[in-house]
Amino acid sequence: MVNLIKNEWMKIFKRPGTYVMIAILIVIISIFGIFHKYQERQFNLDKNWEQTLHQENVALKKQMEQSNSKLEKQYYKEEIAINDYRIKHHLPFNEKYNVWSFVKDASQLIILAGLFTIIISAGIVASEFNWGTIKLLLIRPINRSKILASKYLTVLLFALLMLAILFAFSAVLGAILFGTPDHPVPYLKYANGQVTEQNIIVYLMIYYGLSSIDTIMLATMAFMISTVFRNSSLAIGLSLFLLFTGSQFTLLLSRFSWAKYILFANTNLMQYVDGTPMMEGMSMSFSVIMLLVYYVIFQLLAFLVFKKRDVAA
Amino acid sequence: METIVELKNVTKVIKGRTIIDNISFQVNKGEVFGFLGPNGAGKTTTIRMIVGLIGITSGDITVGGSSIKSNFEDAVRHIGAIVENPEMYKFLTGYQNLIHYARMSKGISKEKIAETVELVGLTDRIHDKVKTYSLGMRQRLGLAQCLLHDPQVLILDEPTNGLDPAGIREIRDYVRLLAREKNLAVIVSSHLLSEMEMMCDRIGIIQNGRLIDVQLVHELVHGESKMTYEMEVVPSDKALTLLGTHYPNVRAHRSRNGITVELPKEEIPNLVKIFVSEDIQVFAIKEVAKTLEDRFLELTTEKGAPSRG
Known part of the structure; x- marks a missing residue:
């Protein structure tokens, strides 16, 4: 299996296109960083920040009483709890914009990493058919499932590499442009009615991981389309279209109760960590189950078709 | 003679059409088996079934005793193949291509790769990208690829397609050498009769x-x-008239320099005696070997035609 993945990795990295992708990613992170540097405002710490938070809490409480939505109430309750925690532990909320803020903002570029992963994923099976090399690949003493599995794992590794580049490069660039904070800033997390502190790097890694779920799901879908239809353009086109528009469509459809079964309603798991779910009746476990169902369907389709296929072309 | 590849009542049906109809044959070690037929007869389909690229509707194929259907990995281990043109990764070098395939079989050392490269005569160019190779070089790289794991069966589908005469000859000599010296079974398909006549047993x-x-x-x-x-x-x-009276059942007709006649060898002296006694001048008698082409056309029209209707 390791050898098969080495092979796939070699085939990806002996093509110049891959380096172009990495270069584009790095250039865009840089532009993103410079853009943020320009926008950086003069920073003054609000001397009366505790006062401000108190006022905010009073306002939030009022809103909470007026609100009818259960979801909104939950949201206000969390905000108030976090504000209280800040006051109690002397943690001012408006920290100076620093490297970690930048790394968090750079997570918007995960969509770019996703785009490149989808391109690789859509080509990894279809290209073998286009090149005709599939014939020589499938007459080795290795069964087809293993070959397909090695290709899929390679796609995941590639996604991981792209995310790692994004994370590492934005951290380095952020440290240069915005500096590191003088003292470690914990992330405040509200869970089970309690506020806890979490290491910012661990938090950001989880944040990146959860933000990449739609990317991974779409890469898996592209992989399936590429395997079933042997057509990389179709796989790239459809997956990218959904990557860029999927969440908007789901938002439009969110007034229907069945919308919660749409893949994109469930890909954003951050909604359960950071905020409130987009629809009632949704929970972390519901979304995870939905994601698993989609995932299994994609994989089953890809593997069954690939195993049964007559290679005639 | 030891059988290495065996097809038993192999049938392939695609969308209700029978592409391959109940084919059985065996190929032995050390022989070159030619697979001959017009375009679209089912040569490539059969070959792809032997290497497991296409499923078998009914019947079975065994290679070295293992079924390609139920025991794919063990069966295909004995096979080295080029199916149609040897399509390699053009953006890799020849050597990287070989590394790629070497990783997919067990126990192929760097020395073995170098040895195989030497054998097909690509040592000078092996570190160049495949896209710079000529067709003949690609064909040789294809051969290297299928010889890496010391297979017992070599399968070449249309190996001489698009090659110049020198390239064709090279492949032919090579195939004969492998069968004789390494005791390989070779299965070759082609529609080029002269080619097959020279290459196959x-x-x-x-x-x-x-x-x-x-x-x-x-x-x-x-x-x-x-x-x-x-x-x-x-x-x-x-x-001709004399022939008609003495051998009424013999096929004979006039040809460019005289007559052509189908006759058992032992009847020749008799016929000459008759001709001489009747004052016919006999200048020469020549045995005409039928070419494979004649036989092929004969066979395919005799046996193939009625079944077509």
Whole structure:
């Protein structure tokens, strides 16, 4: 299996296109960083920040009483709890914009990493058919499932590499442009009615991981389309279209109760960590189950078709 | 002779159409087996079934005793193949291509790769990208690729397609060498008859998905007890009428220099005696070997035509 993945990795990295992708990613992170540097405002710490938070809490409480939505109430309750925690532990909320803020903002570029992963994923099976090399690949003493599995794992590794580049490069660039904070800033997390502190790097890694779920799901879908239809353009086109528009469509459809079964309603798991779910009746476990169902369907389709296929072309 | 590849009642149906109809044959170690047939007869489909690229509807194929259907990995281990053109990764070097395939079989050392490269004569260019290779070089790289794991069966589908005469000859010599010295079984498919005649020991003729004949090449060409003789005789008209009276059942016709007649060898002296006594001048008698082409056309029209309707 390791050898098969080495092979796939070699085939990806002996093509110049891959380096172009990495270069584009790095250039865009840089532009993103410079853009943020320009926008950086003069920073003054609000001397009366505790006062401000108190006022905010009073306002939030009022809103909470007026609100009818259960979801909104939950949201206000969390905000108030976090504000209280800040006051109690002397943690001012408006920290100076620093490297970690930048790394968090750079997570918007995960969509770019996703785009490149989808391109690789859509080509990894279809290209073998286009090149005709599939014939020589499938007459080795290795069964087809293993070959397909090695290709899929390679796609995941590639996604991981792209995310790692994004994370590492934005951290380095952020440290240069915005500096590191003088003292470690914990992330405040509200869970089970309690506020806890979490290491910012661990938090950001989880944040990146959860933000990449739609990317991974779409890469898996592209992989399936590429395997079933042997057509990389179709796989790239459809997956990218959904990557860029999927969440908007789901938002439009969110007034229907069945919308919660749409893949994109469930890909954003951050909604359960950071905020409130987009629809009632949704929970972390519901979304995870939905994601698993989609995932299994994609994989089953890809593997069954690939195993049964007559290679005639 | 030890059988290494065996097809048993192999049938392939695609969308209700029978592409391959109940084919059975065996290939032995050390022999070159030719697979001959017009375009679309089912040569490539059969070959792809042997290497497991295409599923088998019914029947079975065993390679080295293992079924390609139920025991794919063990069966395909014995096979090295080029299916149509050897498509390699053009953006990799020849060497990287070989590394790629070497990783997919067990126990292929760097030395073995170097040895194989040497064998096909690509040592000078092996570290160049494949896209800079000529067709002949790609074909040789294809050969290197299928010889890496010391297979017992070599399968070449249309190996001489698009090669120049020198390239064709190279492949042919190479195939014969491998069969003789390494005791490999070689299965070659082609629609080029002259090619097959020079390369193969045994030939299976396939038409419309049916195996209509399997014969040794020299039997196929010299097969029948009746031979064809060309006789340079003057006057040929008289000779023909004489033939008609003495051998009423013999096929004979006028040819460029005299007459052509199909006759058992032992009848020749008799015929000459008759000709001489009737004052016919006999200048020459020549045995005409039928070419594979004649036999092929004969076979495919005799046995193939009725089944078509």
